[in-house]
Amino acid sequence: MQKTMHKKLVLASGNAGKAAEFRAILAPLGFEIVLQKDLGVIAPEETGKSFVENALLKARAASEQTGLPALADDSGLCVDALGGQPGIYSARFAGEHGHDGENNSKLLELLSPYQKVSERTAAFWCALCLMHGPEDPVPLIAQASWQGSIAFAPRGQNGFGYDPIFEVTGRHLTAAQLPAEVKNLISHRGRASAMLYALLQTELAGS
Numbered sequence: 001m002q003k004t005m006h007k008k009l010v011l012a013s014g015n016a017g018k019a020a021e022f023r024a025i026l027a028p029l030g031f032e033i034v035l036q037k038d039l040g041v042i043a044p045e046e047t048g049k050s051f052v053e054n055a056l057l058k059a060r061a062a063s064e065q066t067g068l069p070a071l072a073d074d075s076g077l078c079v080d081a082l083g084g085q086p087g088i089y090s091a092r093f094a095g096e097h098g099h100d101g102e103n104n105s106k107l108l109e110l111l112s113p114y115q116k117v118s119e120r121t122a123a124f125w126c127a128l129c130l131m132h133g134p135e136d137p138v139p140l141i142a143q144a145s146w147q148g149s150i151a152f153a154p155r156g157q158n159g160f161g162y163d164p165i166f167e168v169t170g171r172h173l174t175a176a177q178l179p180a181e182v183k184n185l186i187s188h189r190g191r192a193s194a195m196l197y198a199l200l201q202t203e204l205a206g207s
Contacts, residue, residue, distance in 0.1 A: 008032045009130070010039060012058035012072035017160040021184055022071065025193040029200055033071070041065045051075060051088060051127035052141060064134040075126040075189060077162045079107070079150060081114050090162070104154060104165050111150055117167075120150040124166065124175075126188040128196050140199045144191035148175075159183065 007030055011019055014037045023033045036043070044061040048054035051074040059072035076090030086093035086107065094102035114120050123145045130140040147169045154164035156176025163175035168186070175183060184190045 008034060008068055010034055010036050010041065010062045010066050010068050010070045012036050012041070012043070012062035012070050014043075015160070018073065018189070021180075021189060022193065024180075024184055025190070025197065026200075029197065029204065034068075036062045036066075036070075039066050046074070046088070048074075048088070051125055052129070052143065054088060055127045055129035055141075056131075056139065059129045059131040059139065060134050063131045063136075067133075069130065069132050071128065071130045073126055073128050073189060073192070075124065077107075077122055077124055077166065079111070079120075079122040081119055081121075082110060085110075100161055104162060107150065107162070108153070108165060117149050121148075122150050122166065123147050124162075124188040126192040128189075128192045130196060130200070140196060140203070142192045142195035142199065144188050144195065146186070146188035146191070 009031050011022060011033050013019065014035060019033055019035050026033065041062050042065065044057050046054045046057060048057055054074035055072045058074065059070040062070035062072065074088070076087050078084045078087050090103070091097050094106045096102065111120055125145050126143065128142045148166050151165045151167045151174055155174045156164050158178065158180060159176040166175045167173065168175060168178070175187065
């Protein structure tokens, strides 16, 4: 189905860190990213049972309220020893949505019995959804993961969320110790964004 893409996208998030990452990734295609809070969008309740479901909910709500295409991501950290927790509840793991310090502290406490790196394996997951409009029957969807383990203490000043305690496989650095340009290439969000970029390139070439 051929679609005409408006070059202004609403990012269905209030997270300035995510906005900066998406602006850097999508700038070559000429997209302008606007945070939904700057347009007065009321975020929906995240009632989905998967990252994809929640991304769809958020993108649809932002598009409905603005009349613009909307980009949403739902992402989180899945820790093997905890049966995949915190998963879709990553942002509110400690109770209050988006309280990074408390989320990290709770996770480190739960993993304190696990003293081997091999017992602390984890992966970040990201699902991206781009809806051309609120009734879009075929939104663009991209998913990717980033493998690592949970460090024994926070390290690094970059990034946000669980970045200071997520040690990247093969690098001996946490996500918060990586330069932004490296993280944008290899992270779960970076990989999913590269997939979305390719989908958008194809779509724009055919429009």
